[in-house]
Amino acid sequence: MSVTERLYWYSRLIRLDKPVGTLLLLWPTLGALWLASGGVPDWKLLLIYSLGTLLMRSAGCAVNDYADRDFDKHVKRTAERPITSGKISGKEALAVAAALALISFALIIPLNTLTKQLSVFAVLIAASYPYFKRFFAIPQAYLGIAFGFGIPMAYASVQGLLPASAWLLLIANVFWAVAYDTEYAMVDRDDDLKIGIKTSAITFGRFDVLAVMLCYGISLGLITLVGLNNGLGKVFLFGIATAVLCALYHYVLIKDRERMSCFAAFRHNNWLGAAIFAGIAFDYALK
Secondary structure (H helix, E strand, O other): OOHHHHHHHHHHHOOOOOOHHHHHHHHHHHHHHHHHOOOOOOHHHHHHHHHHHHHHHHHHHHHHHHHOHHHHOOOOOOOOOOOOOOOOOHHHHHHHHHHHHHHHHHHOOOOOHHHHHHHHHHHHHHHHHHHHOOOOOOHHHHHHHHHHOHHHHHHHHHHOOOOHHHHHHHHHHHHHHHHHHHHHHHHOHHHHHHHOOOOHHHHHHHHHHHHHHHHHHHHHHHHHHHHHHOOOOHHHHHHHHHHHHHHHHHHHHHOOOOHHHHHHHHHHHHHHHHHHHHHHHHHHHOO
């Protein structure tokens, strides 16, 4: 295999062709940076967290594919992933993940001790998430912690402490992740049942759509509470209202549990997250 071909498969391994996953991590992290800094985040922190989000999501994808290498071949959507198809070895995937994690850690070396301590937990959670699907009934909740750990890290970097807002936003992110990743899991439910992987779509059963909408409601409610407590106003609430409309649109997509519509709902969460962040950023900018 040529160097060009190998680089292509590495890019597929870390999902550079699928940026939605990175954005689902980025929007909550940026929102936390804006809230923690009162709407004026340091540009260096903005750069560190934007790049770090991409790197850690990419590393997580490599670890996930390594952990699921024996399962992915039984799932139609994942059967041709780089490891499963034999284009990249498991050892190569782990090496890629380790390199990306080390680069990500190097980015936060200039930051305070609390941020570095939190980064250790972030790596451990991201690395262990793929194995939770073996025994945890709702692994999407654990994913929400992994995807949202940039929130407390952002507060730690700016304020040097972890206020209630940081924890409320992290909890909100857990519920949001359960919502959108349940939509994602609804796509593979039949395959997951056959191979014995646990997902929220299986656990919720016939109440899956109701559970998704309840999770959206709790998540948006908590974010609204944090925003109002931080003095945000009408522009922020407009962003929340837009996010609510996105959630209602997702209900239309998933209510019949059609595979591709559920996948479309999952992907559309990028716009829900963007609406919330835009509401936060523009509210501060217009004060």
